[in-house]
Amino acid sequence: MSATNTEASPGRRPGTDADADAIRLDLRGIRRTFGETVALNDVSMTVRAGTVHTILGENGSGKSTLVKILSGVLKPSRGSVQVGGRELVNASPRKARQLGIATVFQEVLVAPNRTVTENVLLGQDSWFRYSLKGAARADAAQAALRELSGHPFDPRASVGDLSLVQQHQVAIARALVLEPSVLVLDESTAALDIGERDLLFAAVRRRVQAGMAVVFISHRMDEMLSLSDEVTVLRSGSRIATLQKNELSERRLLALLNGEEGR
Numbered sequence: 001m002s003a004t005n006t007e008a009s010p011g012r013r014p015g016t017d018a019d020a021d022a023i024r025l026d027l028r029g030i031r032r033t034f035g036e037t038v039a040l041n042d043v044s045m046t047v048r049a050g051t052v053h054t055i056l057g058e059n060g061s062g063k064s065t066l067v068k069i070l071s072g073v074l075k076p077s078r079g080s081v082q083v084g085g086r087e088l089v090n091a092s093p094r095k096a097r098q099l100g101i102a103t104v105f106q107e108v109l110v111a112p113n114r115t116v117t118e119n120v121l122l123g124q125d126s127w128f129r130y131s132l133k134g135a136a137r138a139d140a141a142q143a144a145l146r147e148l149s150g151h152p153f154d155p156r157a158s159v160g161d162l163s164l165v166q167q168h169q170v171a172i173a174r175a176l177v178l179e180p181s182v183l184v185l186d187e188s189t190a191a192l193d194i195g196e197r198d199l200l201f202a203a204v205r206r207r208v209q210a211g212m213a214v215v216f217i218s219h220r221m222d223e224m225l226s227l228s229d230e231v232t233v234l235r236s237g238s239r240i241a242t243l244q245k246n247e248l249s250e251r252r253l254l255a256l257l258n259g260e261e262g263r
Contacts (some may be wrong), residue, residue: 023084106190120140
């Protein structure tokens with residue numbers, strides 16, 4: 001099978017729901033330019049329910065630009081983003097969330113002067129914010145944080161007083177409580193130790209088993225090989241290949257990254 005033409009759909013994961021073959025995220029011909037610089041050039045890919053789709057690429061490959069387009073921070077110069085068949089038009093972070101995309105950025109984004117509970121629920125749509133009151137709001141935040149850390153957080157603590165790792169877990173919990181159809185994790189393990197990473201991966205796998213689609217960006221080969229159902233390789237803003245789980249190996253991925261596939 002040619003790496004550049006690998007487009008077969010992944011097999012359904014055992015235990016996933018009946019919707020496991022549905023396309024959650026569909027990118028079609030995404031192009032993004034900054035003046036004369038082409039950051040992404042005709043990138044297309046699909047992410048199905050109940051799968052983890054990893055984006056792999058060196059610095060300058062277009063990964064960060066793609067994440068910003070998925071999150072609504074940037075608009076594509078050309079092409080479309082569809083979530084569950086609905087197109088993200090006039091993109092903004094709020095519209096991306098309304099379509100079901102939740103993004104955890106590599107940078108830790110918290111409001112340091114607000115409490116743990118307020119940060120986890122920050123940016124939620126009004127129906128969620130106001131349907132949970134008092135202790136219920138704290139419970140929702142605590143459940144997500146305990147899943148990620150293995151221990152409770154003080155819901156009234158100022159996030160600015162937490163460690164960097166704890167702040168990052170707050171940012172991840174904020175995405176999880178949204179229960180999105182598409183979760184984007186951009187280098188979300190960079191600040192975590194192995195135990196904390198394993199808790200995050202367990203939380204991700206539980207949600208994938210329930211039908212969530214996950215877009216995972218990581219430079220760590222062991223993480224990609226253990227978590228991914230598919231890997232799309234970007235180089236210089238172009239999609240080079242999309243490989244299925246049974247095609248993945250460190251040697252082949254490195255060859256694609258270095259432009260050595262087929263030599």
